[in-house]
Amino acid sequence: MLIGELAGRTGASQRSLRYYEEQGLLRAERDANGYRRYTTESVRVVARIRALLAAGLSTDVIRTVLPCVDGAEALEIDLCPELVRTLRRELAELDARIDAMRRSRGALAAYLG
Template identity: 70%
Template sequence: MLIGELSGRTGVSQRMLRYYEEQGLLTARRDANGYRRYDEESVATVRHIRKLLDLGLSTEVIAEVLPCTMEDLDRLDLCPTLVKTLRAEVAELDARIDTLRRNRGALAGYLPVV
């Protein structure tokens, strides 16, 4: 399928699909005229990418995680390197949440008590 069809089927802009390709997350064949051609699996791949982005993962982490995705968007094949990566991501999120809580408390401290 051409990029326009993949965009229509996934709801992801053509520009983003080209970005995913630049990041090594999505592959396409090239026709003689230079047009990108995607296979049927690309629809599932784009859905996986979107799901992982929604979880807050960077494209660098997604490149590592993507080969471990299953047909089911809610499951991953937990290979050892993936477990290590996901644990590091969870630890980073925990640290960010702690910082946000501290910042919220400090800001709330400036507000009058009602």
């Protein structure tokens, strides 16, 4: 299928699909004229990518996590040791950002009395 059809099936923009390919998350074959050709599996891959992005993971992290992910609608994750380390690191970083935001919020609220 061409990029427009994949975009229509997944709800992802063509620009996003090109970006996923640039980031090494999505593969496409090229026709002689340079058009991208995607397989039906690409629909599931895009669903996985979008779900992982919605969970707050960066494309760098998704690149390492994607081989451990199965399913499309409800993600099934194979918790291989590398993935566990990656997800724990991401959670720790997220917790640190939440703590910093709580401190900032407290300071702003204090200014308001």
